[in-house]
Amino acid sequence: MKRWLKLAAGIAATTLAAAGCAGSGGSDAGNQSSAPPKDGTITVWLMTGTAPDSMSAALHKDFEDAHPGVKVKYEIQQWKGIQEKLTAALASDSPPDVIEVGNTQTPFFAAQGVAADLSGSVADFNGAQWLAGLKASGEYDGKTYGVPFYAANREVIYRKDLFEQAGITTPPASRAEWLDAITKLKAKFGSDPDFQPLYLPGQYWYALLSFLWDDGGDVAKADGKKFKSTLDSAGSKAGIEFYKQLVEASGTKAPKDNDEATPQQATIYGAGKVAMFIGAPYEVATAAKTDPSLKEKSGAFPIPSKTAGQTAPVFLGGSNLMIPLNSKNQQLAKDYIKLMCSAKYQGELVKAGYVPGASTDTSGLDSDPLAAVMAKASKNGRAVPASPKWGEVESGQNPLKDMLTAYLTGKKTLDQATADANAALDKIIGG
Missing domain, CATH: 3.40.190.10 (Periplasmic binding protein-like II)
Structure with a gap:
C-alpha cells in the first residue's frame, strides 16, 4: 500500500513543466486509424510498484493472444524524474501508447493537448463502475482523458x-x-x-x-x-x-x-x-x-x-490510464485499457491490495480489516480541483x-x- 501515498503526496505534488508540451489539442483518439496492425508493438508505461509481476504477465499474454502478431513492450517507470520524461515523451512523434499518470496530473496533460480524448470509449472501459472520485479526476473541460486505474485513501x-x-x-x-x-x-x-x-x-x-x-x-x-x-x-x-x-x-x-x-x-x-x-x-x-x-x-x-x-468524504490518491494523442496505435491502446478494466484484472488489483478504479467489487479486500475499511470509505471519495495547475499548489x-x-x-x-x-x-x- 506504500505505492499510492507516494503518488498522492509526492509525485502528484511536483509541478509539471509546460515547455515542450505542444499538441494539436482536443482531438479524439478515434481520429487515428482504428484498424490495429497485423503485427507490431504496443508500448505501455506503468509505474514501479503498481501491477504485480504475475498480473502484468497474465495481462500481456491475454492481450497478445487476442491480437496475433502484436507484442507488448512493457516498461516500468521510476517516479523520480517521471514528470520530465512524460513531458518530453508526450510531445514527441513516438510516445508510448498507454501511460499511467497520477490522478492530479491528468488535467495538466489534457490542457496541454497531448492526451487523447477518450469520451467516446467510456462504456468500453467499464465506465458504469468507475470509482466516482477518480472519474472526476480524469475529466477536463467536459471531456474524459483519464481512465481510473486504482486508488487508496485514508x-x-x-x-x-x-x-x-x-x-x-x-x-x-x-x-x-x-x-x-x-x-x-x-x-x-x-x-x-x-x-x-x-x-x-x-x-x-x-x-x-x-x-x-x-x-x-x-x-x-x-x-x-x-x-x-x-x-x-x-x-x-x-x-x-x-x-x-x-x-x-x-x-x-x-x-x-x-x-x-x-x-x-x-x-x-x-x-x-x-x-x-x-x-x-x-x-x-x-x-x-x-x-x-x-x-x-x-x-x-x-x-x-x-x-x-x-x-x-475522503481524498482519493491514485492513478489514471491515458493514451497520448500522438500514439500510432490508438485502437490497440484502447483494447489494452479495456482489458485492464475487465473484471478479471480489476480483481487482480484487489488481490494486490488496491481499491480498483473501474470496478465496484472490492470484496477481495474483506479479509484484511484495514483494507476493508479503506474500501468502504472510498465509495465516498473525491478528488482535488481538476486544475492543470494543481501541481503548483502542492509543490510550492x-x-x-x-x-x-x-x-x-x-x-x-x-x-x-x-x-x-x-x-x-x-x-x-x-x-
Missing part, C-alpha cells in the same frame, strides 16, 4: 487494546462519538505526559479535505476552465474549525507547522504512546517495524461524518498548509487565514 487507525481499556466498545461512527472517544482515552491514560489520544499534525491538509467536504465546503469551484477558491465559504470554515477542535481536544503533540510526513506519523504511532492517527493501511506495517505487536493491536474505522452513521508554498498553521497558532483569525489562502490559491489556479 482512514482512522487506532489501538484496539487502548480503546478496550478506556471502555470504548465500538469504533466512533460520528464526530461526536470521535470526540467522546478522545475524552475517554484522556481520562484513562492522560496521566502519562507522552500519551496522545490522536496524533494530528497542523498541516495535514489531506485530512482537512474530509472535514471541508463533510461540512459542505470545498477548496475551489470550477468556473469553465477557471477555478475560484472557496476556503472562505461557511462550509469550508466549519471544516477548518472542526480540525482545530480535534487538535485542541486531543492535545496532540504533533507540530503545527509541519505535515504528517515530518516526522513520519507511523513512526510516532510505533512508539506506543498514540491511540489514533489518520493514515493509510500500509502505515501500520511501518509502525510495526518498531513494535511488531501493532499488527494485531491495530484496527481502523472510516473518518466519521458530522452525521451519525455516515462516513466523511501550499496555501492550505499556511492557512492551517496560521489559524492553529493564533497568528491569524479564521476569517483572515481563509481570505489570505483564497488569494494565494486564486493566483495559482484561478486562471
Whole structure:
C-alpha cells in the first residue's frame, strides 16, 4: 500500500513543466486509424510498484493472444524524474501508447493537448463502475482523458487494546462519538505526559479535505476552465474549525507547522504512546517495524461524518490510464485499457491490495480489516480541483498548509487565514 501515498503526496505534488508540451489539442483518439496492425508493438508505461509481476504477465499474454502478431513492450517507470520524461515523451512523434499518470496530473496533460480524448470509449472501459472520485479526476473541460486505474485513501487507525481499556466498545461512527472517544482515552491514560489520544499534525491538509467536504465546503469551484477558491465559504470554515477542535481536544503533540510526513506519523504511532492517527493501511506495517505487536493491536474505522452513521468524504490518491494523442496505435491502446478494466484484472488489483478504479467489487479486500475499511470509505471519495495547475499548489508554498498553521497558532483569525489562502490559491489556479 506504500505505492499510492507516494503518488498522492509526492509525485502528484511536483509541478509539471509546460515547455515542450505542444499538441494539436482536443482531438479524439478515434481520429487515428482504428484498424490495429497485423503485427507490431504496443508500448505501455506503468509505474514501479503498481501491477504485480504475475498480473502484468497474465495481462500481456491475454492481450497478445487476442491480437496475433502484436507484442507488448512493457516498461516500468521510476517516479523520480517521471514528470520530465512524460513531458518530453508526450510531445514527441513516438510516445508510448498507454501511460499511467497520477490522478492530479491528468488535467495538466489534457490542457496541454497531448492526451487523447477518450469520451467516446467510456462504456468500453467499464465506465458504469468507475470509482466516482477518480472519474472526476480524469475529466477536463467536459471531456474524459483519464481512465481510473486504482486508488487508496485514508482512514482512522487506532489501538484496539487502548480503546478496550478506556471502555470504548465500538469504533466512533460520528464526530461526536470521535470526540467522546478522545475524552475517554484522556481520562484513562492522560496521566502519562507522552500519551496522545490522536496524533494530528497542523498541516495535514489531506485530512482537512474530509472535514471541508463533510461540512459542505470545498477548496475551489470550477468556473469553465477557471477555478475560484472557496476556503472562505461557511462550509469550508466549519471544516477548518472542526480540525482545530480535534487538535485542541486531543492535545496532540504533533507540530503545527509541519505535515504528517515530518516526522513520519507511523513512526510516532510505533512508539506506543498514540491511540489514533489518520493514515493509510500500509502505515501500520511501518509502525510495526518498531513494535511488531501493532499488527494485531491495530484496527481502523472510516473518518466519521458530522452525521451519525455516515462516513466523511475522503481524498482519493491514485492513478489514471491515458493514451497520448500522438500514439500510432490508438485502437490497440484502447483494447489494452479495456482489458485492464475487465473484471478479471480489476480483481487482480484487489488481490494486490488496491481499491480498483473501474470496478465496484472490492470484496477481495474483506479479509484484511484495514483494507476493508479503506474500501468502504472510498465509495465516498473525491478528488482535488481538476486544475492543470494543481501541481503548483502542492509543490510550492501550499496555501492550505499556511492557512492551517496560521489559524492553529493564533497568528491569524479564521476569517483572515481563509481570505489570505483564497488569494494565494486564486493566483495559482484561478486562471
